Every structure is written in C-alpha cells, then in structure tokens.
Amino acid sequence: MKKITVIGLGAGSLDGLPLGIYRMVKQANHLYLRTEKHPVVAELAAEGVTYESFDAIYEAHDQFPEVYEEISECLLHLAEEKGAIIYAVPGHPLVAERTVQLLLDKAGQRGVDVEIKGGQSFLDPVFASLKIDPVEGFALLDGTDLRGHQIQPGLHNVICQVYDAFVASDVKLTLMEVYPDEYPVTVVTAAGIAGEEQIETVPLYELDRLTSYSNLTTVYVSPTEEARVLNRQFWRLREIVAILRSPNGCPWDREQTHQSIRKNLIEETYEVLETIDDDDPDAMCEEMGDLLLQIMLHSQMAEEDGFFTVQDVIAGLNEKLIRRHPHVFGTSEAEDADKALENWEAIKKKEKEGKGKETVSRLDGVPRDLPAILTAYKYQKKAADVGFDWDKLSDVLDKVKEEWEELKEAQTLEHRREELGDLLFVIVNVARFMKIDPEEALALTNKKFYYRFSYIEKKLREAGKTFEDTTLDEMENWWQEAKQKKKEEEGI
Template identity: 60%
Template sequence: MCAAITVVGLGTGDADQLTLGVWKTLQSAKRLFVRTERHPMMAMLRDHGIAYTSFDSVYESHESFPDVYDAIATKLVAWAAESGDIVYAVPGHPMVAEATVRLLRERCPDAGVELAIMGGESFLDQTFLRFGFDPIEGFQLLDAHDLPSSLLQPKLHTVIGQVYDTFTASDVKLSLMEVYPDDYEVVVGHALGVSGEERIVRVPLYELDRLEGYGNLSLIWLPQTEADSVRNRTFARLHEIVGILRSPEGCPWDREQTHQSIRKNLIEETYEVLETIDDDDPLAMQEELGDLLLQIMLHSQMEEETGTFTVYDVINGLNEKLLFRHPHVFGDQAAGNADEALRNWDQMKAEEKRRKGINPDERSALDGVPRDLPALMKAYKLQKKAAKVGFDWDKLEDVLAKVEEELAELKQAVAGEEPHERQMSELGDLLFAVVNAARFVKADPEEALAMTNRKFIRRFRHIEEQLRIRGKSFDQTDLLEMEQWWQEAKTLD
C-alpha cells in the first residue's frame, strides 16, 4: 500500500469555477479531509453526499495559527502512513497562502509519503478581477499575521490576505500607518466572487479595524501609488531624491560638491544633533537627524557615481557587523550585563581584524582612535585604551596629585615667561591630567565641559538681562557689578 496525500484546491467558493479534475477527485476520495468547514463549497459536498472530516476542532485546541498548521500537517502525514491514499482539500489554491501545504511539502519526502497537488482557483484570481488591476504592473501578496512595515512598497499593488478578524485588521492598520497616511484609502474585500456574499468596502486607513464582517474570505488591497505623501516615508525615495540632486538634471550646487567640500558639514550636523539631545527636544532632534542622514547619503552617492559602493553596501556592512559583534544576541554566546556584552564586542572586533589578515597582537593598543576627534574626546579614548592594558593610575588621589603637579609646571612656565610653545605644552599636560581625573570620577570630560558651557551661557545671559532691565550696556558697568549678577545667577541654577 502506497502512502499518498492528494491536495486539492476548493477555489474561492464559486462552484462554477471548480475544476473538473478537482471535482472528480473529491467524488472518488476514499477518505477526505478539509482544513475548514467554513467555506462556501462545503454545501455542495454535503448536497452530493460526499463525506469529509474537518480540522476546525484543531483551531479551537491551539493558541496560535502556526501550532494549528503544524498539528494538521502532523495528523495528515500519520493518517496517510496508516491508511494509504487520502485527499486533503483547502480553500483557494493549495500553493497560495496555504501554510499546511508548505509543511506537507517539507515533511512528506522524509516520511515516505507521496504528495500530489491539484490547483484550484486562488483568491488572487478574483482579486485581480474584482479590483481591476494587472499584477504585472507590480504586485506583492503579504500575510496579515506577519506584516512588518519594512515589507511595504507603495509603488506596488499590495494585497494582504488572511485578515480573519478585527484584531488582525487592527494589527495590519498599525503596520500600514508606519508608511501610509492615516487617511489613505484602502479597499477591503469579503468573499470575492462568491454570489450573494461578496462585499467590497473602501475606507480611510484609520477606520480599517472599525469595520465588521472580517472572516476566512477577507483581504485588504492597497493600490499602487506615486503620491509623495506615501513615498516620502520610504528609504528608497530618499536614495532616489539624492541621486536626482547629483544628476546632470539636478541641483548645480549639489553636483559640484566633493567629499572634501562638505566634510565640515558632517561635523556641524553631528553637533547640531547633539544639541537637540542636550535640549531634550524630540522635534528638533527629528529634523537634525535627517540633516545628518543627508550627509551620509551624499557621501554614499558620490561613491556610487564612481562605482565603488552604494548606500546599500553601507547598510549591508553595518548589518553584518552588528550581527557578528553581538554573538550574545544572534549567536550562542551569553552576556549577563553590559560589561560582558562589551567584552564580546571587543573579542569579535579583534576576530574581524584577523579575518582581514590583520594581527591584533601586532597593532598598538592605541589603534582605533579616530585621528580627527576633538582633542578632549581623543584624550579620553586614548587613556581608556591605555588603561585596558594596565597603563593607568591606581587611585583618584594619585591623579589629583598629578593635576596639581601639572598646574604648578604651567604656573612656572608662565611666571618664567618661557616661550609660548612651552606654555602651551604645559597647558596641554594639565588638560590631559584633568581628563584622567574625569575617568576616575566616571565622567565623560566632553559632556562635563559641555554642561559647564551651558551653565556659563545661562549665567552670562542673566547678567545681560539684568543690565537690560536697568537700561545699561557693558560699557556702562564694571566687573564688580557683573560679578554680583553672576553670583545671583548661581543661586538660580
């Protein structure tokens, strides 16, 4: 006895669209199983006295659809092995949005079960017909139960299937709102092609989960669009716009720029982002992050024009780096805290260099600190790297003594009217020692100085305000009076 499963598609529910071959198979089946009894074709089977067993009870005994489909496939393979030839009927076409058939295709060969699949009318046939679009224009079919916004492509007709209930429609709405405006018109289709049951409703996106009537034969259609209100939310559109700006038909200023000419812009935009972070201003941060992203896009576009790399290569490299350097997230290593995670990062970073033919043991412990970092930040990173190999002070008291020593040497250089270069060198030594102190009190010196800068600005503006109130200018005051307002400002911090 040969173990075999024949899968047939019941179509969308219109009996006139059922193929003759499928109908003959249903009539001659020794043992017929259907995934669900909730399908218009079941009435026709009953009218013709065709017995069947449905898996609807399996839906009720499992909490998730993947578990349901797994259980159905497991039972079918076992029953085929026991009783030989069985027929399994599914809604629509067996190869369109039918998870149980996918599982059967994976499992039957290993179980020694022969699998045959007979087509049926897919819900897509009625979708193209009833909604009136040709899939060759650009089309994607997505699953309502697994719909990350990253899959959405507004330039394509998008059909979302398996919208079984209002809760699923609500999840779909939230994903769509990541890309589409809240009032974007979407089309909901129920029982397409089924006489007396078909309903097509057009609603703004925000009302998608307010509709009633979702069920096994419901789907959502979003027509393709070139609208800026939609496409401007996609990364592909940003890449396209930057390419146009740099093209012969684009902006004369953008065309003339080089890596060197806009180098300073990258630095300036970075500091403007930092300012919004310090100000805790999300709206300004959104805008400034966009300006910073533009700099990355422009530099990437310049290289794309020469054929070296594109921004997608940049993204690919970043993704690979993040995956590789987080083995405690994407691999088999563990990290119970931030320090362990950082050690994993450093180990994988060293492994990356080995794979590139660079021996980490032959590199300086100070390598990896960017050459053009601001000096204060660079001093902090250099000291941290030196500390990792044991070149560091033992305690804060020793560091503070070093600060006092360097301050004394600076005073001596100034008092002795030594050359400017010597005085500047001693000042640098003092600043370097202060950075060491910052490390020991667990403070980033750049952030600490930025905090003091902001504090100075607030206090100085208080002086200016007090002078304005009194109708005076800086020429009409003296240091003693300004010091008075400065001390008052300190009490307001």
C-alpha cells in the first residue's frame, strides 16, 4: 500500500505534541521533515528519533513555489518506492502548509493515499501571546503571496510565513496600500516557546528593519476604525453614498434622479479632462473622485429601484475587459496596438449582434451627446473602415479649398451656416488623415488663446488702462509678446 501520513509537529515544544503523534514519530521507520528548523526537532533527535529533512531543497531554489513543488514530488516518489512514509510539518498539516495541499491534489492520480493527522497550529500560541479572541474575526494570510485586496482593516490580520527581511519588505509594501506608513504592526517570533518568544511592535515603515525573522515569525495587524484607513476602502465609499441617499441622509441627495444629475456627469468628465491638459496629478486625483461619485450615485439609485448594483457594474466591466482582450486573457495574439484595436472592434460588433440590437446604420454606435467635432471624427472613421474615404491627404485639402469657396459665395445666414458646417466637417477629415484628434487640437488652441488673451489683460492692468482706451495695434503687440514669451519658457 502506498501511503503518506502527514503529521503536525505543533507550535514549539515537545510538551505540546499530542500523545498519538508522539508515538507515531517514535515508531516511524521512514520519517521525513519539511524542515528540521523547528524547536521540537532537536528534542526528538535527543530521544533517538531518526529522520531526513528537505532543507537542502530550500537552498537549491530561489522561489518558494518551486521548493514546495519539488518536496511534494519527492514525497510521492518515496511513497511509491517505500510503500508507507510519515511526513512531518511544523504546526498543523492543514494550516499554511502548501506542500500538503499539493500532495492532496496529486496523490489520487498517483495511486497514493494521503492521511492527515493532527498537530497544534501556530495560531493558538499566537492568539495567546497577543491576547486576542479570534471570534472577533480574523484573516490568516500568506506573507509570501500577500495581496492588497486580502487585507481587511476591520479584522485581526495574521500574516504567516514571514521568513526573512525580504518577505517582510514585500509585506510592508502591500500593507502600505491600506495603512499609513506609521501604523503600528506587531512581529511575533516563536510564539509560546519559553525562552525564545519575541514580540515587537514597530511602525509599519520599519517592518523590514528587524533582525528576528525566522520560519517561526508571524506579523499581526490589529483591527482599526480609523477614518484614514477605512476611507481608502471601496466598501466605505459605497456605504457613504447609501447613507446620503437614505431617509436620514442628505435632503438634496435624496431628491436627485438619474435625469437631474445627468449634467453633473458631463461636467465632472470635462473637469477631469482639464486636469489632464494641465498635467496636474493632484487636481486629477480630486476630480476623478468627483467623477467616481457620479457613477456611485447612479448605481445607488439603480440599486434602490431594483435594477442593478455597483457590483453588477464592476462585474460587467471585468467580464467585458477579459472578453475583449483574448490576446491577454485567452489564446489569440495581437502583435501591435492596431491589431488589438481590431480585435476589440470585432468582438464588440459580435456582442451587439448577439444582443439582437438592430441598427439602421453603422454610424448608430456613436453616442448622440458627443461634441459635434468628435461626432464628425467618429462618423468619418467608421465610414473609412468600409472604404468610403479619400485616397490621400491632398484630395482632402482640395476639398477644403472647395468648401471655403462655397462659404465665401454663400449669401444667406442659412446657407452660410450650412457651408461653414461643411468646411468644419472636411477640416476634421484633414485631422483624421494626419492622425490628429481634432478635439485635442482645438482644445490646445483654446488653451493657447486663453494664455495670450489673459496676458493682454495683465498688461492692461499694469498700464492702468482698459480695452476701451487701448488700440488694436497695442493689443496685437502684447499678443506677439505673449507668444514669444511662451516660446522662451518652452525652450523653443
């Protein structure tokens, strides 16, 4: 019979070893240890227990996953060769023991039976040393693979397998995504082992500067209700918005509807764009928060009406991103950005067909409320995709001249409006041929105009004059002065 019996060596001393486990160890013919770097091992050796350890495998690899993979394979081979073996791990076999999980996953396919025996988990002495009650809620996390989303500020966070300063450094950086740099964290080493236990509480930023790390080290982060921590959590934002809309919330927020705050969504979007144009990260951060608030409000209203929640919004977005990036999350390929965009558009078209959405024109996918210039740009691009386009830029420039002449010849207001629209439309086509976003180009010119005109106003104030007592030539001179000054500032 091929069998691996997995036992736990407990958290520290031989006194903590269950009698049954102790007898198994003493009687074992083939005893293998994940590591001999455990306090109870020296006591067992002193009693004449013989064993083999896998410590050499740790030294042969740089990454823990590779270590655990090789240990599990070695154990399966040994079971196939020797029939029955005992595998001993620190603590409890089913608490933070990746090798045991690998054995359980693989053993059935190899015809090997795996039996799990008990052992005291390291958690018991850790809870006792820290004097915390786990019923209050705790999260047991792996320091070698810690992710920011796993950390829950409202719970006791117990982070195990912090073997050394390198792991501690990774843990520190991940915790800093959630907690302030100076937040207190507690490092517990050899919990419950008389004469060896060490407990130190340090600011988070000093976590990787300690020298006491070993395979018996655990990092503990206490629960908190501090606003500076909770306000970084998405659930807290959702909770605040729900409170604002509740009967005891804000009267103004309660009265709003999708339609009443529709314009706010547009305004906040443009304010974000302004911060991008200004290259102002601090303002961008603030304005993106204002834009996110609009999404949260609309989602909350929809949830109250029983339509969807913000979780549905997020789920739909995640599914769409994965579905439309098969070259990232699937098996297809995209050698460049153009190919990636082509894949996106093809999948998007297929999705719409699957939803049974009937379109009168291929232009129907362009949102109705886009600015006119951007709408023209998107119409032209969609038409060009099916070959309705000029062959070269010179043809478009000839069309500009033609539309310009027609505008000059127009006599009535209605005719001039129409011809001006035609001219603007073809100029957008020029931008498209030159691979320039016309909206961005015009925004840049607006910004430039604002700078030069406000420079004129500044000069007027300095001279104690008004526009009424200033000539056009004077203003033109200041305009040119502003233009030159800007060039000098930009090193042109």
